[in-house]
Amino acid sequence: MATDHLPVSGDFLNQRLAEKGLRFTSQRQHVYEVLLSQRDHPSADEVFMRAKQSKPEISMATVYNSLDALVKCGVVRQVNVDRGASMYCSNMNEHAHFCCDDCGKVFDVNLKDSPRVPEVDVSGKFEVRQIDIALHGRCTGTCEDCGRREAHA
Template identity: 55%
Template sequence: MKARSHHEDELHLTEQLGATGLRLTPQRQQVYDVLLHKRDHPTAEEVFMRAKKAMPEISHATVYNCLDALVKSGLARQVTLDRGATRYCPNMHEHGHFHCDVCATVFDVDLPQQAMKLPKGFKADHFDIAIHGVCADCAKKK
C-alpha cells in the first residue's frame, strides 16, 4: 500500500475518469473524498449528507451521478446487500463483504483467490461476494 500525495491523488482521479471519457469535477472529487475519508460503506444518501458539509450546494442527483462515474471508472464499487439502499466502497482490491446481521456493520474480507468455473462462452467482468452472518464482536456479546 503506497501513500499518495493529494496532488498525485488528483492526477490519479483525472486519469481514471478520463479513460472512461469523464471529467474530474469538484463534485466528483468531493464524493470520492467522502468515500475515502470514512470507509464504512455508506449509502448514496449518507454520501450526500457528508458531502453537503463541505459543499452545501451539492444535489442529490449529482451524488448519484458522481457515484456512477466513480464506479464506471473503476474507482469505487457498489455493494448491494438484501433489499435496501446500495452502498459504496472505494476499496478496489479484490475482496468480499461480510454483513453482520446483528449490528449491520459491513466488513471487507479477503477472498481466497480462485477462478470461478463458468459455463462455456460466458465472460465474467467482475464478482460480488456478500457473506451474511454474525461478526466477532456480536458473537462474543451474545
C-alpha cells in the first residue's frame, strides 16, 4: 500500500474484520481511529486513556479485545520490544522500529529498497511469515524528551 497507514473508513474495517470472521463494532472502529490519529506506538493502557477521552464509557477489556481483533484482521501490528508492554502500530508497510534507550520511545524507520528475508538457514523446518527488526540506540534531535534532557545535562 502506498500510504503508511490504512484507510479509516468503517467499510474498510468491516470488510477486514469479516474476512477473519470477526464482527464490526463501533468500539473497534473507535480504537482503530485512536491508533490512526497519532504516529506513535502506544501501549494498551495509552490507547485506553486516549479512547476514553472521546468515549468515556469504553472499558479496558473492550480496548484489549478491540486491539486483539485489529491485530488478527491485519490492520494493526503488535510490537514487542525487549520485555516491555506490547505496543501497537498502525503503519502496515514494511518497516523497522528504532527504540531509544534513554526515553523508551519507539519510532518507525523506513527500510531502504525492498526488504528481504536475511539469509538464514531454516532448512524447511519453519515458514517465515514476518520479520521484526528493532534498532536500539539514542534519539539525536528527533525527540523532544531527549532534546530537553541533553540541554539540561
